[in-house]
Amino acid sequence: MNTTHPLSKPPVQDLFALIGRALIALLFVPAGWGKIAGFSGLVGYIQSMGVPLPEVCAAIAIVAELGLGLLLLVGWQARWAALGLAIFVAVITPIFHAYWSADAAQVMMQQQAFFKNIAVVGGLLAIATFGAGGWSLDGMRGTGARRATMAA
Numbered sequence: 001m002n003t004t005h006p007l008s009k010p011p012v013q014d015l016f017a018l019i020g021r022a023l024i025a026l027l028f029v030p031a032g033w034g035k036i037a038g039f040s041g042l043v044g045y046i047q048s049m050g051v052p053l054p055e056v057c058a059a060i061a062i063v064a065e066l067g068l069g070l071l072l073l074v075g076w077q078a079r080w081a082a083l084g085l086a087i088f089v090a091v092i093t094p095i096f097h098a099y100w101s102a103d104a105a106q107v108m109m110q111q112q113a114f115f116k117n118i119a120v121v122g123g124l125l126a127i128a129t130f131g132a133g134g135w136s137l138d139g140m141r142g143t144g145a146r147r148a149t150m151a152a
Helices: 011-037 039-048 054-074 078-096 107-130 137-141
Strands: none
Touching (some): 011 039, 011 107
């Protein structure tokens, strides 16, 4: 018979949640800083892909990657940050990694990037679902783990 409280969890889960958040944030935060430094090049690239309002889209990319990435890293409003990043990545992936219409020399690279991004969306959705873990600002406030209700 298991006498462990249903909401208790081993500390290794909080450690893995922290490591997972940090690794996903590592994908976004440096990219966001780089986009600030290379804003005009970013705008040109977005424009070359036929996306309307490239300056606005570049600003959105910076806010998403840097802002939401930092929120995810520290675990503050992590569920919303992860959901926002998941939506951002899901929207941009078919635009910037359209392997089905890429040149033959680019198909494999674009297909790999496409499915990597889809996997990242999956990880972000897991964080959006289960929270940031105990070792986060959300966890310190009592919102880092999914609350379960017990039926009477």
